[in-house]
Amino acid sequence: MSEAAIAKKAEIVKQTVELLNNAESAIVVDYRGLSVAEITDLRKQLRDADVHMHVIKNKVLDRAxxxxxxxxxxxxxxxxxxxxxxxxxxxxxAKILKKFADDHDQLSIKGGFIEKEVKTLDEINTFATMPGRDELLSMLASALSDPMRKIARAVKAVADKENEAA
Incomplete structure (x- = not known):
């Protein structure tokens, strides 16, 4: 094998290491059996969520x-x-791939890491069914605003009662 080919392969491994190190999460999937249209649809869904999917040779991943x-x-x-x-x-x-895998039997999640920690398939599926960041923030805002509404109503009721008495 020529030195140029070895250098090129080393660069690909280096890029893969950078992808892994910079990622908060990475999910490994088997896409065998999906049509080009289905893969394109999956990539679009992932891209819309700022997630990037790469087909990487197993030997490169192994070295990375x-x-x-x-x-x-x-x-x-x-x-x-x-x-x-x-x-x-x-x-x-995890959320996008699980939803897609539920609709397409050909896609299977093989493993991955979330928040820099390798997870089992069960853990990945659990994370995939959890509410997302935006949903959690919405739930928190709702939970925080409810007591404020109750206090506002109580203050208004006291003020209305004092106005009636006067």
Whole structure:
């Protein structure tokens, strides 16, 4: 093998290491059996959530996780492998891929990490069913505003009662 080819492969491994290190989460999937239209639809859904999916050779992934906290993922690098990376929302890839896998039997989640920690398939599925960041913020805002509304109503009732008495 020529030195140029070796250097090119080393650069690809280096780029994959950077993707893994910069990601808050990465979910490994087997996409075998999906049509081009289905993969395009999946990529669009992921892109809309600022998640990027890359098809990466298993040997490259194997070398990229060597000596890292992600070595437990090596068992998932079998067959056609794509990895969905998210740098911001750690749950977004799991949510989108789980929903897509529920609708398309050909897509299967093999493993991954969330918030820099390797998770089991059960844990990934649990995260995928949790409300997202925006939903949680909405729930928090609603929970915080409810007591304020009650206080406002009580103050208004006292003021109305004092006005009637006067």
């Amino acid at each position: 996780v060597e000596g890292t906290d992600y070595e437990d993922l090596r068992d998932t690098f079998v067959g056609p492998t794509a990895v969905a990376f998210s740098d911001e929302d750690p749950i977004a890839p």
